[in-house]
Amino acid sequence: MTDLRSLPSVEHLLQAPEIKGWTGAFGRPLTVDAIRSVLDEVRAQYQAGSPLPDQASLIRRVGACLEDWTAPTLRPVINATGVVLHTNLGRSPLSRDAARAVVETALGYSTLEYDLKKGKRGSRLVHAEALLCRLTGAEGALVVNNNAGAVLLVLAGLARRRAVVVARSQLVEIGGGFRVPDVMKQSGARLLEVGTTNRVHLDDYEQALEEAPALILHAHRSNFRIVGFTSEPPLADIARVAHQANVPLVDDLGSGSLLDTARYGLEHEPLVTESLAAGCDLVCFSGDKLLGGPQAGIIVGRADLISRLKKHPLARALRADKLCLAALSATLLHYLKDEAEAKIPIWQMLSASPEQIRRRAEAWCRGIDQGEVIPGESTVGGGSLPGETLPTYLLALSVPHSNRFLDRLRQANPPLIARLQNDRVVLDPRTVLEDQDDQVLQILQTALRSG
Ligand SMILES: *Cc1c(COP(=O)(O)O)cnc(C)c1O
Numbered sequence: 001m002t003d004l005r006s007l008p009s010v011e012h013l014l015q016a017p018e019i020k021g022w023t024g025a026f027g028r029p030l031t032v033d034a035i036r037s038v039l040d041e042v043r044a045q046y047q048a049g050s051p052l053p054d055q056a057s058l059i060r061r062v063g064a065c066l067e068d069w070t071a072p073t074l075r076p077v078i079n080a081t082g083v084v085l086h087t088n089l090g091r092s093p094l095s096r097d098a099a100r101a102v103v104e105t106a107l108g109y110s111t112l113e114y115d116l117k118k119g120k121r122g123s124r125l126v127h128a129e130a131l132l133c134r135l136t137g138a139e140g141a142l143v144v145n146n147n148a149g150a151v152l153l154v155l156a157g158l159a160r161r162r163a164v165v166v167a168r169s170q171l172v173e174i175g176g177g178f179r180v181p182d183v184m185k186q187s188g189a190r191l192l193e194v195g196t197t198n199r200v201h202l203d204d205y206e207q208a209l210e211e212a213p214a215l216i217l218h219a220h221r222s223n224f225r226i227v228g229f230t231s232e233p234p235l236a237d238i239a240r241v242a243h244q245a246n247v248p249l250v251d252d253l254g255s256g257s258l259l260d261t262a263r264y265g266l267e268h269e270p271l272v273t274e275s276l277a278a279g280c281d282l283v284c285f286s287g288d289k290l291l292g293g294p295q296a297g298i299i300v301g302r303a304d305l306i307s308r309l310k311k312h313p314l315a316r317a318l319r320a321d322k323l324c325l326a327a328l329s330a331t332l333l334h335y336l337k338d339e340a341e342a343k344i345p346i347w348q349m350l351s352a353s354p355e356q357i358r359r360r361a362e363a364w365c366r367g368i369d370q371g372e373v374i375p376g377e378s379t380v381g382g383g384s385l386p387g388e389t390l391p392t393y394l395l396a397l398s399v400p401h402s403n404r405f406l407d408r409l410r411q412a413n414p415p416l417i418a419r420l421q422n423d424r425v426v427l428d429p430r431t432v433l434e435d436q437d438d439q440v441l442q443i444l445q446t447a448l449r450s451g
Pocket of ligand 1: 178218
């Protein structure tokens with residue numbers, strides 16, 4: 001083609017057989033947009049001195065444009081990093097039962113706010129609450145969108161324009177912009193800091209209580225440790241002095257486990273039931289950390305406080321949706337039926353023995369006839385158990401350009417996310433779901449062939 005007049009028109013291109021197929025698959029308006037966008041681009045390139053492409057290549061570009069515009073950005077990936085609660089990869093995968101509950105609830109109508117016995121309006125707040133109360137022994141429970149929202153709601157609902165006592169050693173930043181002092185500001189509560197960066201004593205709390213604060217907030221150090229000359233009074237002691245002053249104690253646990261992580265060779269992560277037993281009036285935790293469910297913020301504790309929170313306007317703004325409630329209820333049922341370790345993916349991963357993992361790594365190694373199986377470490381991640389690792393076995397591959405190889409694994413379908421260790425590409429079977437083993441092998445074989 002020699003000049004712009006020879007460029008085919010939109011109408012002309014719409015008659016081409018491939019493009020006719022695309023109008024069926026992508027719809028006519030989007031296809032027309034893609035053609036216009038390619039023609040505009042081609043004209044601009046021509047003005048800048050490039051030759052005009054022929055019709056076949058124009059059509060290819062229209063196809064590429066349509067693929068690009070409609071490609072999903074939220075895609076399933078295979079996690080071979082060995083980080084169990086990988087925040088960037090969506091934290092906790094759901095159990096089959098939880099996923100089924102989501103699908104069933106999503107595809108039709110549900111009793112979200114409908115009371116079947118009375119035949120009239122019910123409350124969405126009942127769904128996971130009874131289960132949470134039964135599991136933790138708490139009087140009341142409330143589920144919101146995420147734990148950051150739960151903490152915000154507690155502060156706004158119980159401490160607006162009033163002081164909240166927090167130890168300086170607990171003024172944490174969780175990541176993603178969640179900083180206790182900032183959340184405090186947003187809620188309208190006033191921060192009353194006590195203690196020092198490394199130590200806080202019971203009398204620090206007692207003195208602060210003389211200022212009649214709205215509550216004491218205890219925040220779990222989910223993602224860092226302080227070591228050395230440190231001290232903190234036991235929660236039960238803080239609860240005792242708080243209650244003498246008639247001030248509630250709130251514990252932001254973050255991961256909020258219902259199972260004892262010490263059973264799996266990890267450090268003991270505080271349990272929700274322990275915080276309640278220590279006398280905390282409210283405990284906040286995430287649904288998608290060590291609970292192994294959907295993204296949610298869970299508040300359990302005193303019925304009178306929970307009922308005040310339920311009436312707060314923020315509770316409406318932060319409310320959990322029906323899909324979350326469906327997944328959360330199904331996840332909680334696993335705990336109630338004492339089958340969490342067998343059914344919830346993150347507990348299957350955390351409880352997998354090094355021997356089981358070694359067998360899978362060896363099978364991968366045999367399958368691709370390359371690399372070696374070496375001992376390594378998996379981590380919990382997701383703001384839980386900082387610095388704690390679990391012994392594992394890794395498939396380690398020495399490839400010429402390890403970064404480029406990692407790239408190729410990420411370009412696979414589904415993408416496979418691995419990591420580098422001492423310049424070798426390593427893959428940890430712990431975080432790969434067992435039914436993904438065949439896919440891992442295929443992806444590795446393809447990537448090795450094209451290397
Ligand atoms: C993770 C975490 C949060 C935030 O929870 P999300 O569910 O991610 O919103 C708040 N506080 C602590 C202590 C945490 O560990």
